[in-house]
Amino acid sequence: MIVDVNANMERWPFRRTPCDELPRLVDRMRRHGVGQAWVGNLDGIFHRDVGGVNIRLSEACRGQRDPALIPFGTVNPKLPDWREDLRRCHEQFHMPGIRIHPNFHGYKLDDPMFAELLDASQQRGLIVQLVIRMDDVRLQHPLIDVPEVDVSPLTKLIRERPELRFVVLNGADKIRSKAMGELASTTGVYFDIATQEIVGGVASFASAITPQRVLFGSHVPLFPLEASVLKMRESGLGEDTRALIESKNALRILGY
Amino acid sequence: MQSDNPSPSASCGPSDIGGFGGMTRRTMIAGAFGTAAAMMAGRANTAEGDSTAIWDGHVHLAGVEGTMEQRADRLLEHADRLGIQRLVVFLGALGGHDPKPEEVRQRNDEVLKAIARSPDRILGFVYLSPKYPKESLEEFDRCVRDGPMVGVKLWVAMRCHEPALDPIVRRAAELGAPILQHTFFRRGGNLPGESDPSHLAALAARHPGASFICAHTGADWELGIRAIRASANIYAETGGFDPCAGLVEMAIRELGPDRVIFGSDAGGRSFASQLAKVVSADLPEPARRLVLGENLRRILRPILRRKGIKT
Numbered sequence: 131m132i133v134d135v136n137a138n139m140e141r142w143p144f145r146r147t148p149c150d151e152l153p154r155l156v157d158r159m160r161r162h163g164v165g166q167a168w169v170g171n172l173d174g175i176f177h178r179d180v181g182g183v184n185i186r187l188s189e190a191c192r193g194q195r196d197p198a199l200i201p202f203g204t205v206n207p208k209l210p211d212w213r214e215d216l217r218r219c220h221e222q223f224h225m226p227g228i229r230i231h232p233n234f235h236g237y238k239l240d241d242p243m244f245a246e247l248l249d250a251s252q253q254r255g256l257i258v259q260l261v262i263r264m265d266d267v268r269l270q271h272p273l274i275d276v277p278e279v280d281v282s283p284l285t286k287l288i289r290e291r292p293e294l295r296f297v298v299l300n301g302a303d304k305i306r307s308k309a310m311g312e313l314a315s316t317t318g319v320y321f322d323i324a325t326q327e328i329v330g331g332v333a334s335f336a337s338a339i340t341p342q343r344v345l346f347g348s349h350v351p352l353f354p355l356e357a358s359v360l361k362m363r364e365s366g367l368g369e370d371t372r373a374l375i376e377s378k379n380a381l382r383i384l385g386y
Numbered sequence: 387m388q389s390d391n392p393s394p395s396a397s398c399g400p401s402d403i404g405g406f407g408g409m410t411r412r413t414m415i416a417g418a419f420g421t422a423a424a425m426m427a428g429r430a431n432t433a434e435g436d437s438t439a440i441w442d443g444h445v446h447l448a449g450v451e452g453t454m455e456q457r458a459d460r461l462l463e464h465a466d467r468l469g470i471q472r473l474v475v476f477l478g479a480l481g482g483h484d485p486k487p488e489e490v491r492q493r494n495d496e497v498l499k500a501i502a503r504s505p506d507r508i509l510g511f512v513y514l515s516p517k518y519p520k521e522s523l524e525e526f527d528r529c530v531r532d533g534p535m536v537g538v539k540l541w542v543a544m545r546c547h548e549p550a551l552d553p554i555v556r557r558a559a560e561l562g563a564p565i566l567q568h569t570f571f572r573r574g575g576n577l578p579g580e581s582d583p584s585h586l587a588a589l590a591a592r593h594p595g596a597s598f599i600c601a602h603t604g605a606d607w608e609l610g611i612r613a614i615r616a617s618a619n620i621y622a623e624t625g626g627f628d629p630c631a632g633l634v635e636m637a638i639r640e641l642g643p644d645r646v647i648f649g650s651d652a653g654g655r656s657f658a659s660q661l662a663k664v665v666s667a668d669l670p671e672p673a674r675r676l677v678l679g680e681n682l683r684r685i686l687r688p689i690l691r692r693k694g695i696k697t
Contacts, residue, residue: 145608147631148668266628268573269606325628328449329464329653350631353659354666357629360658364467 131165133380134355135259136299136322136347137199139190140172142264144271149351152190158350159197162359166198166380168259170229174204175264180215188223200384202229202259207243208236213250220254226384227257227295233279234264240283248287252294257383260284262301263325264352282309288316295320295383299347302326302335314339320383322347323358323375332375333365341371345380436471441679442650442657444566444601444625445473447496448480449653458500461653462507468657474649474682475500476511476539476566483542484579487521490514494529501534506696509686511537511566516550523557530563536689537599538565546581547588555589559596562688566599566623571606583613583620590617597685599647602626607633611640618645621681626651629659634667634677643673647681 137159141150149155159167171187174180184203191199203219205212205228219225228251232239251258263278270276281301288296296319303325304310313319324347326335336344348358362372442465450460458475465473478496481489490513497510512529514522529535538558540546546567558565569583570576583604590598598620604610605627614620622637622645637646650660664677683697690697 145630145632148635148666149631266605269571269627270573272573327655327659329461329656330450331656352631353629354631354662356666357656357659357662360468360662360665361656364464364656364658366464366467 131377132163132346132359133377134159134164134167134197134348134350134358135297135345135380136324136349137167137169138172138349138351139169139187142172142352143176144273147351149355155351156194156197156199158355162355164197164355165377166200168200168202168227168380170202170259170261171204174206174229175231175234178209180204180206180209180212181218184215184219184223184225188225201225202227202257204228205230205247206235207241207247212243212247216247216250216254216256220256225256227251227259227297229259229261229299231261231264233276238283239279239281239287245287248291248294252291255293257295257297259297259299260301261299262304264300278304280309281313285309285312285316288313288319292318294318297322297345297383300325300349302331305335305338314343319343320345320379323361324349324353326361330365332361333367333371336365336367336371336375341374342379344375345383346376437675437680439471439679439683440469440648440661441472441474441682442470442625442652443474443599443623443647443682444649445475445652446480446654447475447478447500449655454478454496454499455503457653458503458508462504464652465657468661470657470661471679472507472509473652474509474511474537476537477513477541483577484517485515485543487515487518487525490518490521490525494525494535497535498529498533505534509537509690509695510535511539511563513539513541514554515543516540516546516548516554517543519550519553522554526554526557530558530561534693534695535563536686536693536695537563540565540567540581542568542577542580544579545585547585551589552592555593555596559593562692564597564599564621564685566601568601569604569610570602571604571609573606583610586620587614587617590614590620594619597621599623599649599685601649602651603633603637608636611637615640621645621647621685623647623649624663624677625649625660626655629662631663631666634664634669638667638669638673638677643669643676644681646677647685648678 171183174183177183187201191201203225205215298321302321320343322345348355447457450457478493493513501508501510512535567586569581571582600620601623603622648664650657
């Protein structure tokens with residue numbers, strides 16, 4: 131079974147994609163052996179009614195068993211009363227974690243609100259997924275100008291919160307940067323493979339940061355699920371390493 | 387430059403076929419991808435005329451380490467895991483944006499070493515700089531007319547709508563060698579010598595008898611496809627940018643299945659992520675086969691036959 135930790139429901143505002151309706155996405159996951167997917171709601175990037183976004187996410191995932199869809203709600207600490215969104219994700223929707231987009235939501239990681247969000251997430255035992263980028267900033271639609279998230283402050287913040295479980299999405303291709311390299315050496319931090327490139331990149335990435343820190347992620351429906359499926363294949367991984375990346379690491383983070 | 391790559395520098399053998407959610411890995415892939423999947427399951431068919439063989443139209447000797455021969459081996463090892471039969475290699479280990487003739491020659495020598503290593507698996511396009519027209523024609527003759535290469539690669543030394551390119555295009559067309567031009571629609575503006583697909587459309591209009599491959603389809607592919615839509619002698623190439631879902635579907639809708647070519651931009655890019663653009667697309671299988679290899683073979687067949695290279 132594969133656990134895809136980087137799936138999204140709903141539509142990207144600038145483009146339709148073949149699997150941006152949930153039944154088609156679920157069918158594609160099933161065909162490729164994805165047994166569980168951690169799902170965010172793309173509306174959460176752009177909508178201010180985050181409460182509604184998270185209700186729709188929760189309802190879409192409820193009762194979905196093959197694959198199981200695990201909702202990761204949106205929390206935007208720049209919105210008034212964001213702590214209530216976090217509380218609902220935890221207590222009302224029983225989500226295991228949240229997904230955050232600091233660049234689209236307009237804050238830096240040295241913003242005190244971000245530290246508060248990490249504190250609150252750690253206290254509730256929520257996994258935090260941070261998305262470095264949604265698209266190639268060189269090719270963004272002219273109506274947006276959203277840089278990649280600068281992770282420079284992040285290593286210190288996470289080392290100060292040793293109980294926090296933290297997943298970096300769409301950042302694997304930045305691992306050679308100093309800040310991302312430091313982050314990759316920090317306990318409790320995991321990376322998905324959706325944006326990992328170069329030939330055999332999953333194998334070299336796992337070798338660089340240890341296979342225990344690498345998670346299967348696809349960034350569907352913006353990327354095809356097949357990209358990550360085939361990257362695993364291209365890398366020629368041994369059975370144990372493949373199992374860690376495809377499912378065991380993710381299930382361990384969830385507490386299974 | 388690695389503008390088309392993410393980094394600044396920038397087998398499925400029997401043991402890999404295990405239980406997988408009630409399916410074997412091989413049947414899972416085959417079921418999902420149809421005919422193309424059979425190639426991906428590890429059968430690199432070298433039979434002449436095989437309509438299902440996957441050919442990658444855009445590969446560099448970068449992203450892997452070692453001598454050029456070792457790099458060729460490593461690229462092929464990874465390609466084999468995905469059933470990719472042949473690689474079109476150019477630009478060697480890359481290099482500067484505006485190379486002098488000596489550097490151009492070095493890049494081509496690197497490719498010649500890779501071809502010599504695996505002549506049945508690696509094809510080469512000669513890299514030229516239009517800033518040096520005399521040396522470019524001499525290099526074309528060395529590598530294509532008198533050598534094993536079968537096409538031309540143009541990068542970012544000069545925008546391709548400039549008249550300086552005309553002698554190169556005429557020489558390539560005489561021998562039936564396609565011209566692959568790097569293209570990009572870069573937010574904030576392209577590099578000084580960097581072409582976008584509109585520049586290529588202007589060049590192609592002056593040379594209706596030549597064949598052009600629009601590398602990366604401008605990367606901002608929704609613009610690139612439109613920019614080359616009216617140019618029947620330009621083919622869209624799919625590699626070198628994020629594996630965006632929907633690219634191939636749009637390209638085929640707007641250009642037709644005969645004008646789209648699979649390329650990866652490996653090794654700075656993954657063969658896998660780029661191949662996924664095609665194998666994931668909602669397409670009839672005949673159209674997918676065209677994109678994965680038939681179109682490139684059709685373009686190259688005359689020059690390959692003239693050189694005695696199997697297709």
